[in-house]
Amino acid sequence: MKDWGFSILKGRQIDFENNDFSISEFVTLHEPSFKWCIGCGSCTATCSAARLTDFNPRKIKLLIRRGETKGIAEEAAKCMLCGKCQLVCPRGINTRNVIQNIKRALNLRHAL
Amino acid sequence: MHFNLFVLPFSAGMVILVALLALRYFKWLSHLETGNLKTIGSKFFSLKTLHALREIFMECLLHRKVFKNNVLLGYMHMSLAFGWFLLIVVGKFETLYYTGKHANELYYPVFFRYFEQHPHQSGMLSLFNAAMDLILLLILSGVGIALLRRFRPGVTGTKSATKHSFGDRLALSALWLIFPLRLLAESSTAGFSGNGSFLTQPIGNFMALFIPVQHLSIVFWWMYSLSLGAFMVAIPYSRYMHIPTEVLLILLRNWGLKTNDSFTGFSEIEVQSCSRCGICIDTCQMDARKKNQMVYFLREYRYDQLRPDLTDNCLMCGRCNVACPVGIDLTRQRLLQRKKSALEHHEGFKYLQQHQSIEKTKVIYFAGCMSHLSPAISRSMEKIFKAAKVNYLFLDKEGSVCCGRPLKLSGQFDAAAKLMEHNRQQIIASGATTLVTSCPICYKSFTEDYHLRIRVLHHSEYLPELILQKKITVHPSGKKVVYHDPCELGRGSGIYEQPRLLLNHFTDLVPILRERENALCCGGSLGNLTISPDERGEITKTTAGSLNSPGPEIVATSCPMCKKSLAPFSDAPVKDIAEIVADHLEITTESQKSSKHSKEQEMVEIN
Numbered sequence: 001m002k003d004w005g006f007s008i009l010k011g012r013q014i015d016f017e018n019n020d021f022s023i024s025e026f027v028t029l030h031e032p033s034f035k036w037c038i039g040c041g042s043c044t045a046t047c048s049a050a051r052l053t054d055f056n057p058r059k060i061k062l063l064i065r066r067g068e069t070k071g072i073a074e075e076a077a078k079c080m081l082c083g084k085c086q087l088v089c090p091r092g093i094n095t096r097n098v099i100q101n102i103k104r105a106l107n108l109r110h111a112l
Numbered sequence: 113m114h115f116n117l118f119v120l121p122f123s124a125g126m127v128i129l130v131a132l133l134a135l136r137y138f139k140w141l142s143h144l145e146t147g148n149l150k151t152i153g154s155k156f157f158s159l160k161t162l163h164a165l166r167e168i169f170m171e172c173l174l175h176r177k178v179f180k181n182n183v184l185l186g187y188m189h190m191s192l193a194f195g196w197f198l199l200i201v202v203g204k205f206e207t208l209y210y211t212g213k214h215a216n217e218l219y220y221p222v223f224f225r226y227f228e229q230h231p232h233q234s235g236m237l238s239l240f241n242a243a244m245d246l247i248l249l250l251i252l253s254g255v256g257i258a259l260l261r262r263f264r265p266g267v268t269g270t271k272s273a274t275k276h277s278f279g280d281r282l283a284l285s286a287l288w289l290i291f292p293l294r295l296l297a298e299s300s301t302a303g304f305s306g307n308g309s310f311l312t313q314p315i316g317n318f319m320a321l322f323i324p325v326q327h328l329s330i331v332f333w334w335m336y337s338l339s340l341g342a343f344m345v346a347i348p349y350s351r352y353m354h355i356p357t358e359v360l361l362i363l364l365r366n367w368g369l370k371t372n373d374s375f376t377g378f379s380e381i382e383v384q385s386c387s388r389c390g391i392c393i394d395t396c397q398m399d400a401r402k403k404n405q406m407v408y409f410l411r412e413y414r415y416d417q418l419r420p421d422l423t424d425n426c427l428m429c430g431r432c433n434v435a436c437p438v439g440i441d442l443t444r445q446r447l448l449q450r451k452k453s454a455l456e457h458h459e460g461f462k463y464l465q466q467h468q469s470i471e472k473t474k475v476i477y478f479a480g481c482m483s484h485l486s487p488a489i490s491r492s493m494e495k496i497f498k499a500a501k502v503n504y505l506f507l508d509k510e511g512s513v514c515c516g517r518p519l520k521l522s523g524q525f526d527a528a529a530k531l532m533e534h535n536r537q538q539i540i541a542s543g544a545t546t547l548v549t550s551c552p553i554c555y556k557s558f559t560e561d562y563h564l565r566i567r568v569l570h571h572s573e574y575l576p577e578l579i580l581q582k583k584i585t586v587h588p589s590g591k592k593v594v595y596h597d598p599c600e601l602g603r604g605s606g607i608y609e610q611p612r613l614l615l616n617h618f619t620d621l622v623p624i625l626r627e628r629e630n631a632l633c634c635g636g637s638l639g640n641l642t643i644s645p646d647e648r649g650e651i652t653k654t655t656a657g658s659l660n661s662p663g664p665e666i667v668a669t670s671c672p673m674c675k676k677s678l679a680p681f682s683d684a685p686v687k688d689i690a691e692i693v694a695d696h697l698e699i700t701t702e703s704q705k706s707s708k709h710s711k712e713q714e715m716v717e718i719n
Contacts, residue, residue, distance in 0.1 A: 083673075
């Protein structure tokens with residue numbers, strides 16, 4: 001990385017060179033509609049689980065696309081698969097399958 | 113002693129077949145659910161067995177259900193099955209009459225015309241002779257239709273036929289060769305011996321003009337025996353396993369066995385009874401080219417080639433269950449395979465706590481996740497409850513913990529059980545005696561998996577009750593209405609009449625072509641994780657088009673999922689029956705006053 005002469009807080013940096021995009025690639029391969037996400041947050045607004053706990057589907061998808069996959073597995077496990085997110089998604093994304101494939105990808109990673 | 117070397121392929125084939133069947137059936141029957149054997153024992157000498165025998169005759173031989181689908185298709189299957197059965201039975205009587213003995217060699221009736229070559233003089237024997245020729249002709253007409261169908265599938269009314277595997281096509285070829293070869297063998301022998309009848313004799317005479325039938329007939333007998341033997345050996349490894357297995361299935365089913373939440377020996381017998389007839393392909397609303405219909409799914413299972421992506425890619429709408437002539441519980445089989453390959457993540461639901469105390473009530477209203485996306489439905493129900501002066505608790509007013517069925521449909525039974533237990537505890541804690549829900553998915557979940565000891569009703573059952581008990585009244589609408597049967601309420605729970613009773617009471621309900629068990633799926637199903645949004649849209653468009661074809665003013669349904677799915681594609685507005693009832697509710701002055709009062713309160717709060 002080029003030295004600009006000032007420091008950046010690690011937490012505010014998205015390191016596209018070193019982040020892990022394998023999960024994002026796996027999910028996009030099995031659910032191509034994942035690409036259409038604009039991060040509007042309608043899914044989280046209506047989510048059944050988000051009402052009861054710290055679950056945020058928009059954030060999970062955003063982090064996966066940034067390649068920041070730490071801690072995602074426990075979060076994704078909170079999804080009840082109820083489908084409200086899918087019905088409200090303005091782009092018609094198959095959000096349930098996105099979450100399922102995130103879980104699959106992380107499971108495969110652990111198996112390896 | 114009647115013998116020739118050529119009987120060996122047939123005899124060997126029979127022995128191998130019987131041995132393989134015995135081994136397999138013993139294995140599956142030893143894997144039945146506990147208590148099943150006792151059930152069989154108690155029902156063995158009952159009327160159920162007679163009922164089973166009748167069903168075996170009507171379905172396995174006459175193929176009655178296939179006839180209902182298409183007459184020519186039914187004739188094609190019946191001629192082969194019933195024809196072959198008749199050949200065996202009549203042939204047995206023929207040899208019994210001829211020899212006067214019961215115990216001849218097993219292959220003797222099969223090759224009767226080879227072993228007895230002098231022409232039959234006695235009237236009775238000529239009659240048997242003619243009967244056997246007639247039955248053979250019947251079978252050959254069926255084989256002819258089957259052959260024609262391979263080139264022109266439309267001739268039997270089916271749009272798509274099963275794309276068979278190589279092994280199945282080999283077995284099919286063996287089967288189709290058997291009877292033409294029998295014809296050639298018997299005819300060629302008749303050509304020099306004169307022992308044929310109205311079909312075989314003329315053909316034999318014709319053949320004698322061109323070939324030395326006395327020497328060549330043995331070749332045809334060899335080929336006949338070989339094709340029989342090949343087919344017998346192919347049975348346990350091909351689609352034709354259904355021939356003996358369906359008989360066993362019908363017996364066990366009539367004795368009360370069925371597949372529940374785990375895959376047992378009975379489930380295996382069910383799966384092996386699939387004849388791969390392909391009738392499920394036409395009823396399926398998904399693209400036949402994707403080859404994820406039940407026939408392909410079951411075939412993949414049997415050859416251990418299941419692909420989780422395809423197992424999941426099914427709307428679980430149940431249209432195939434209705435169409436299957438064998439009566440296999442196809443959606444349940446699919447669900448059990450999903451369960452086997454599912455990744456369970458039930459550690460994630462620790463956040464479900466029984467937080468607050470539930471107030472006591474007699475009636476609980478559970479809107480369900482999807483109803484919350486269509487608040488008009490729950491608001492209508494609340495309006496109706498208030499008008500009927502029912503003391504109810506809106507359990508998920510602030511939002512639902514999902515009933516668990518979508519999780520179960522994805523195969524994650526354990527995770528679903530966590531959600532179900534949470535809701536169940538809440539329902540029990542309230543002390544309610546009646547549970548009313550607006551969502552058919554939740555309804556099916558409550559009735560099948562929650563094991564509640566209270567009355568569980570879908571609102572399409574509850575509202576007619578309220579009207580009959582005169583707790584509410586609706587004024588007539590006069591609007592032309594069409595009703596869409598939701599998959600989970602209709603085929604899934606058997607509720608077809610109550611919503612119609614309700615609508616007929618105050619609207620002009622018109623019937624449509626595909627309704628009740630034959631209703632189309634709206635496409636919104638939560639039973640399919642894999643289907644693309646585009647393909648889903650295609651399905652919804654077709655269903656919406658079919659519903660709008662009589663030109664209704666309202667498309668009525670009783671499922672929030674169906675409503676949300678159909679609405680964008682429907683010309684007529686799509687409304688839940690609760691909304692229609694609430695719109696036409698006769699409100700007395702007292703309740704009018706209270707509703708006006710609450711409206712004023714709402715205005716104050718907004719400002």
